Every structure is written in C-alpha cells, then in structure tokens.
Amino acid sequence: MKAPNEEVPPAATAGGAAAIDAPSGRPGARGARERLTPPSWLALTFLLPALLLLGFLVVYPIVYSVIRSFFDASGGSFVGVDNYTGVFKGHDNLVAVRNTAIWVVVAPTVVTVVGLVFAVLTERIRWATVFKLVVFMPMAISFLASGVIFRLVYQQDPDKGVANAAMVAVHDMFRQDITYPGAGPRNGGGAPVREDGGAVVSVRPYSAGQSALVPLLKIKPEYLPEDAEPAARPPAAGPGELTGTVWFDFTRGGGGQQNAPNAGESGLPGIRVEAVRGGKVVAKATTEADGTFAMGKVPAGTYTIRLPKDNFTTAYQGAEWLGDTLITPAIIGSYLWVWSGFAMVLIAAGLAAIPRDALEAARVDGATEWQVFRRVTIPLLAPVLMVVLVTLVINVLKVFDLVYIIGGGDPNASVLALQMWTESFGGGNDQGSGSAIAVLLFVLVLPAMLFNIRRMRQERK
Numbered sequence: 001m002k003a004p005n006e007e008v009p010p011a012a013t014a015g016g017a018a019a020i021d022a023p024s025g026r027p028g029a030r031g032a033r034e035r036l037t038p039p040s041w042l043a044l045t046f047l048l049p050a051l052l053l054l055g056f057l058v059v060y061p062i063v064y065s066v067i068r069s070f071f072d073a074s075g076g077s078f079v080g081v082d083n084y085t086g087v088f089k090g091h092d093n094l095v096a097v098r099n100t101a102i103w104v105v106v107a108p109t110v111v112t113v114v115g116l117v118f119a120v121l122t123e124r125i126r127w128a129t130v131f132k133l134v135v136f137m138p139m140a141i142s143f144l145a146s147g148v149i150f151r152l153v154y155q156q157d158p159d160k161g162v163a164n165a166a167m168v169a170v171h172d173m174f175r176q177d178i179t180y181p182g183a184g185p186r187n188g189g190g191a192p193v194r195e196d197g198g199a200v201v202s203v204r205p206y207s208a209g210q211s212a213l214v215p216l217l218k219i220k221p222e223y224l225p226e227d228a229e230p231a232a233r234p235p236a237a238g239p240g241e242l243t244g245t246v247w248f249d250f251t252r253g254g255g256g257q258q259n260a261p262n263a264g265e266s267g268l269p270g271i272r273v274e275a276v277r278g279g280k281v282v283a284k285a286t287t288e289a290d291g292t293f294a295m296g297k298v299p300a301g302t303y304t305i306r307l308p309k310d311n312f313t314t315a316y317q318g319a320e321w322l323g324d325t326l327i328t329p330a331i332i333g334s335y336l337w338v339w340s341g342f343a344m345v346l347i348a349a350g351l352a353a354i355p356r357d358a359l360e361a362a363r364v365d366g367a368t369e370w371q372v373f374r375r376v377t378i379p380l381l382a383p384v385l386m387v388v389l390v391t392l393v394i395n396v397l398k399v400f401d402l403v404y405i406i407g408g409g410d411p412n413a414s415v416l417a418l419q420m421w422t423e424s425f426g427g428g429n430d431q432g433s434g435s436a437i438a439v440l441l442f443v444l445v446l447p448a449m450l451f452n453i454r455r456m457r458q459e460r461k
Contacts (some may be wrong), residue, residue, distance in 0.1 A: 062442070065435040065438050065439055066435075066439055068431060068432060068435040069083050069084070069432060069435035069436040069438075069439050070083070070432075071432050072430075072432050073429060073430040073431065073432055073433070075431070075432065079432065083432050083433045083435070083436035084436045084439075084440065086433055086436070087416075087433075087436060087437055087440060091411075092411050092414060092419065093419060095411055095412060095414055096414040096415055096416050096418070096419040097416065099328050099413065099414060099415045100397070100415045100416045102328060102332075103328075103332065103396045103397075103399060103415060104393055104396055104397065106332055107332050107335055107336070107392065107396045108389050108392035108393045108395075108396060109389070110332070110336055111335070111336055111339050111340055111342075111343050111392055112343055112347075112385060112388050112389050112392065114336060114340045114343070114344075115340050115341075115342070115343025115344040115346070115347050115388065116343070116347050116381075116385070118131075118135055118340060118341075118343075118344040118348075119343075119344050119347040119348040119350075119351055120351070120373070120377075122344070122348055123348075123351060132341075132344065132345065132348070135340060135341040135344055136341030136342070136344065136345060137341065138337055138338045138341060139338065139339070139341050139342055141338070142401075143338070143400075143401030143402055143405075144401055144405060146334060146337070146338050146401075146402060147334070147401055147402050147404070147405025147406050148405060149334075150330075150331075150333075150334040150337075150402075150406050151405060151406050151408070153334075154321035154322050154330055154406065156317065156318070156320060156321075156322070157317070158317055158318055161318070161321070163318065163319070163321055164317060164318025164319065164321070165318075167318040167319060168316060168317065168318050171316050171318075172316075177270075177315045177316055178225055178269065178270030178271070178315070179223070179310070179311055179312065179313060179314065179315045180216070180219050180223050180268065180271070180311060180312055181220075181223065181312060181313060181314045181315075182218050182219070182220065182312065183216045183217070183218050183219045183223075183311075183312050184200065184216065184217065184218050184312070185200055185215065185216060185217070186215065186217055186249065186258070186259070190259065191203070191215065191259055192204070192212070192213050192214070192215070192259060193214050193215070193216075193305075193307075196306075197309065198309030198312065198313075199306055199307060199308050199309045200214065200216070200306070200307040200311075200312075201276075201304050201305065201306045201307075202214070202304055202305040202306070205302035205303060205304055206242060206275075206302065206303055206304075206305055207242075207300070207301060207302045207303065208237070208239065208240050208241060208242060208298040208299070208300060208301075209237050209238070209239060209240075209241065209242075210237055210242065210243075211234035211235075211236070211237050211242075211243045211244050211245075212234070212242070212243070212244035212245075212305045213234065213244060213245060213259060213260065213261075214244060214245065214246040214247075214273075214305065214307065215247060215249030215258075215259050215260075216246065216247070216248060216249060216268065217248070217249060217250060219248050219250075219268070224248070224266060224268075225269055225270065227269060227289050228266050228267055228268065228269055228289060228291075229266075229267055229269075229289040229290040229291075230263070230264070230265065230266060230267065230290065231245060231247030231248070231261035231262075231265045231266060231267040231290060231291050232245060232261065232267065232290040232291065232292055233245065233261055234292055235292055235294060237294070240296065240297055240298050240299075241294055241295060241296055241298060242275055242283065242285075242294070242295040242298050242303065242305070243292065243293065243294045243295070244273070244292070244293055244305065245261055245267065245287075245290075245291045245292050245293075246267070246268045246271050246273065246287050246291045246293065246307065247261050247265055247266065247267045247268055247291040248265055248266045248267075248268060249261075249265060250265065251263075251264050251265055252264060261291075266291075267287065267288070267289060267290040267291025267292070268287060268291050269287050269288060269289045269290075269291065270286060270287060271286065271287045271291075271293075271307060271311050272284065272285075272286055272307070272308055272310070272311055273285045273286070273287065273293050273295070273305065273306070273307055274305075274306045274307075274308060275295055275298060275303040275304070275305060275306075276303060276304045276305075276306045277301060277302070277303050277304070282298065282299065282303060283295040283296075283297070283298050283303075322406070322407075322408070322410070324410075324412045327406075327407060327410060327412055327413045328412070328413055330406065331402050331403055331406050331407065331413060334402055334406060335396070335399065335402055338402075339392065339395070342388075343388050343392070346384060346387070346388050347381065347384055347385065347388060349384075350381050350383075350384030350385075351377070351381065354377065354380045354381070358376055358380070359372055359376055359377070362375070362376045383455065383459065386455065387452060387455060387456075390448050390451055390452050390455075391452065393448050394445050394448045394449060394452070397416070397417070397441055397444055397445050397448075398417050398441065398445070399415060399417060400415075400417040400418055400421065403415050403417075403418050404418055404421075416437055416440070416441055417441065419437055420434050420437040420438050420441065421434070423437060
C-alpha cells in the first residue's frame, strides 16, 4: 500500500520505458563507455613505429628531393628553378617528355579498350576461366622478366625474333622474294655486264631477236635456292623477243670459260630482269630455275638489259622493332601484354555487377546487341572504366623497367622516369636535375591519385 502523498516512480507511469533508459543516466554508465575507448596517447604509441617508418621512407625522401631540386649537381650552389626549366631543354630531355606524353595518351587507352573487349568476350565463350587465367598470367611475371622476353621477341633476325618470324611468314605467303645479297659482275676481263648504282646493266645494247649473257660472281652458297638448276644456254629468241641467261659464273675446281655457261655452274632463278630504253622499262621477265629468261612483245629498237638493285639486297626481314621509329610502340605493346589482364579482371567484375534486368529490358525494346553495349553497358561501366584508366595513367607515368630493358639505353625510347634515373645515377651524376624530374613526376601523378581516392570514397557512400 502506498501513502497518499508518495510519488510514483517514473517507471511505473511509463510502462517500464523509463526504467530501461534509467541506467544510461547514471554516472557509472558514461564512465564505462569511456573506458571502452582507448586513450589517444595509447593509439599513438601503437602507431608510432609505422609513422616513423613512413616518415623515413616516404616523407623524408620527398622533402629532401624537393630541396635538392633547387641546387646544382654538386649540391653546393642554389640554382632556383633552373633544374625544372632544364627538363624541357636538350634533345634527350625533350624526347623523354614526348615519349611520356605518348605513353600517357596511348597506353592506358589501349589497355582499357583491350581489357573491355576481353571482359565482354569472357561472358560469351566457353572456358572463360581458362581464358582469364591465360590473359592474367603475365601479371605474375616481373617487369624485368617481361622486358627480357620482349627483347628476344623483337630481335631483328627472323630466326631469333618471334615478331619478325611471323611477319616474314605472312609476307612469304603472298610474295616470296629471292635475292642474292652482295652479288655483282666480274671486274674487267671483257665482262658483258657492269655495276651501275647497285644495279647490274649490260655493257652493249640488245635488240629484239637477240640473246644476252649476264654472268655474276660473289654469291654465297647459302643464298642459292634449293631449286636452282645447272645454267643453260639462252633459248633462241624469236621475232619480238629478248632472251638470256643469268648464272653464277664460277666452276668448282677451276677451269671453264669465263662469261659463258659451263658444266657445273648454277643458274640463278628468281632474278628480275628489265629491258630499258631512255630510262623507261619496256619489258620485264623473271629467270627460271636454270637462269634463263624470255621477254615477249619487245618493240623494235635497242635496249639495255638491267638487273634492278633489289635483286642484290637482303630479302625481307620484317620490321626494325627496336629502331628509332618503332621502339616506343614496341615497348607499349609489351606493356599491353602485361597489363591487359589487370584491366580485364576489374572490368569483368564491373560487368558482373550490372543488373541483367536493364540489359534484358533494352533487348525487349528492340535494341541490337551493339546498341545495348553502347547505350546501356558502357554508361553503367563508366565508373569502373574511369578507375582502370586513371590507375593505368598513374602506372605509365612511373614506367621504367620495360623501357630500360627493351630499349637497352636507346635515348629514342627514354621516358621521364628513366631520364630521372639516368640523370641521377646512370651516368649523368646530376642529382639536382634528377630530383627536379622526380618532383615533376610526383606533381603529375598527384591529381590522378586524388581523383582515384575521391572516386573510391564516393562509391563507398
């Protein structure tokens, strides 16, 4: 029984709700929560080793590089911004800046596009897991090993370089050139032909109905085709015809008559022969296995028999991948081989997250597969594609290993990261200039890094 003036506890009037909140109002509850949060000095104690390591390995080198970039090579004289302006002076520096710009524009774009194509294909083919594994496998190989691999791939000799071996094989499917590098006429001795600007021309003129003899020397045995037959006398020339024989005028063991086909001497097949008058080619022919040739429908008049100089140059050997022109695209090709798997995996994950209802709705509305891809898939994939693109931009600004190994020190392949190393440690011995290039690269990378961080924070929200 309660006294008439006794106050009713809040718990009784609130149906127990106030009783539930009552402990939170006690001083002891607040202290318990505070005890669950460690003091800030304790958190700093645990973070201190990591902060010291981060400051020693990251912060200190950045600050020192910025300071060092304002001094000369010896480090004793303050030069202001001269090292920064020097980045854009001199042939080697300008080539490095140009190549870096090419890398930033071309490499991330191509890798992203190829990764997108691979990601779409893996959704439509069988054994997609195996395909992804094969494409991604180069990521497990270091840049150093990849550079060594592609240094061999781009060898000029088709017997060693895979790229040129493939190009020569395709070229020979459509046109197989037979050449005799270094071959030429006999000097003196009444030879019927002479050398003229790399070509071989007859000493005297010929007219229709005559036959020409074209003896050659200085032919290496390895250049003689397997189908070459013993040299034969020129076939008889009929009206309106010019005939002749091109042969290797050398008899093993000696003997024989010079400037005339002898037993044991080899014909030279596949040589292109021209009848020239007034600098104009009137008729053409190609020698047979025994070295003979015949030109038909030759107009009346006198002509010079000419063997063009391309008969005596090296046969097609493919492209000069590591030359001045193609070396940067060749290195970008090796970068594509390494990083396309990375782009494919990220974009494939983005594709898997796209709602299938949106794609099916577009198809039901009558959109073709290309329209679905262009107007539905690509817009929904835009955030992923942007992350991949920006990540690759950051990466190519720092590319060093592939350029150093494949380029082999060629200035035409240099980029800013390699130029930084060359200036500082690779013979330049100018750490002031190298530090300026390092700071410039840091400034170039920073906006891309901030963009990526902002994008990831937005995705979390």
